[in-house]
Amino acid sequence: MILEPILPTVLSVRRLRNADPALVVAYGGDPASHTSLGLVTCDQDDALYVALDEATKHSPVDVIFARSFYAGAAHASGRLSGEILGVLAAAEPDAIEAGLEALLRCLAHDACFYDADGKRTVTVFPHVISSLGEYLAREAGLAVGTPMAYLVAPPLEATIALDAALKAAEVRAVRLTPPPTQTNFACAWLTGTLDACEAAAVAYAAAVVEVAGTPRG
């Protein structure tokens, strides 16, 4: 079915209540303030990036590590690998718990890819973040609380759709990642007012659906 949500599958959720400092350093954390870790793997990398950001809004956690795996979930290194590993870090196990709760809620009810051709062979991620958390705000170089459209689609679809999105509303490109990303998609982060971000995301999704339906049009 066209534009049906494709829910992300959480493949593993584990905690390290008192991680070894060497490990924390290797994964980009600060052993002085990061003692507890929460580790999540998921089969949709972009949904998890959004969910990690959501966690920073609900709990005093930092996202110290989040990396996509090459070629995506279909070519994962193992049953539990999916296409991303995200690591939350905090001074307290309780903070990790609260962060994971928000993260899993976001994955279950908010961030997800959508089916663009009715056969799930073309997918699109036209996500609107109404208020950026600390993690994506830092990654995007924007202020915490700014609206942002997080747009992902396969290479050609993404190119056509990005053009449509930029023309659909008063949005500004924050970061454009041409194909291939690590998972062989293309990604765009746009910012503007919340209304503009929403209009851009809808135009993006509509364009991907249109290209998926008429690839030689």
Add this chain to the structure above:
Amino acid sequence: MSRTRQLIAALRDELGSGDPLPPAPPLPPIPAPPARVYTPRPEPSAFAAQAARHTTALVGIGHVGTRYATDVVLQFQAELAVAHAAVGAELPEGWAEQQGFIGVRSRVTSHREFLLRPDLGRRLDEDSLAVVRSRARKPVDVQLVVADGLSAVACLQTGKLLHDLVARECAARGLSVGTPIAARFARVWLEDEIGQETQAKVAMILLGERPGLGTGDGLSAYVVYDPRIGKTDGDRNMISNIHPRGIPPDEAAARLAALAAAMIEQRVSGVTLDLGRLGEVTGGRGYRAPQVRQKLVGERGERGERGER
């Protein structure tokens, strides 16, 4: 439903997709951020729980994540406010005379100066010195001075009571007690000058102590043998926390009288005084009843009741 899901569902309807979407899974209840209630965890150690009941110190107060619980923070702020109010209070003019004391004051002229200049609070001003010289009985065994110190609240509440109790205990031990004196803007060392003028063997100042959290009403008593200007804190013995939740005034009075008698007998005070010879009266290390922290901030229900009062 999330905003993005709504937008894409609307787009889907617009594109004319006929078949309905499967129903979304039900959302769990999401409490608004400050409304989240953390139930306190039971203290796993019975010893720690018991120990926490025997002190008003801030131990065993729990935590919420990395922070204090809201009721603990509110209680802390309320207790700090009590302490601030006690430091800011002043002994009213004429209070000493109403209570039957000779009123004297230090060289301090204002409350602010009192807080900033401890040195001025340790000496009598000219008028007061003349009053002490002309009206106070001398020589005496024990000269008592009631003073505001850093908590006029404590002095107003129990200063007179403690003075009378100590005077009675001293008289019972056969010690002559000097004319009652009350001092404004006084620091501890003021007792040296007053004791020197009244030729007292022992000077004792009962004054409001620096308020701690939740104790704005505590009195301290400092006792010195052979009071002279220039005596140091090493020459003094003291009893602190004289208030209903600490040492009750009657118990403190008995200890202070015993202390004064021991000083006169041993002719010393301070670190050289042999407290071992005082025996049980100065309070050993025996059983101490559990202290109950006075709740200044209540639960939601209690606050309503407080408001009606």
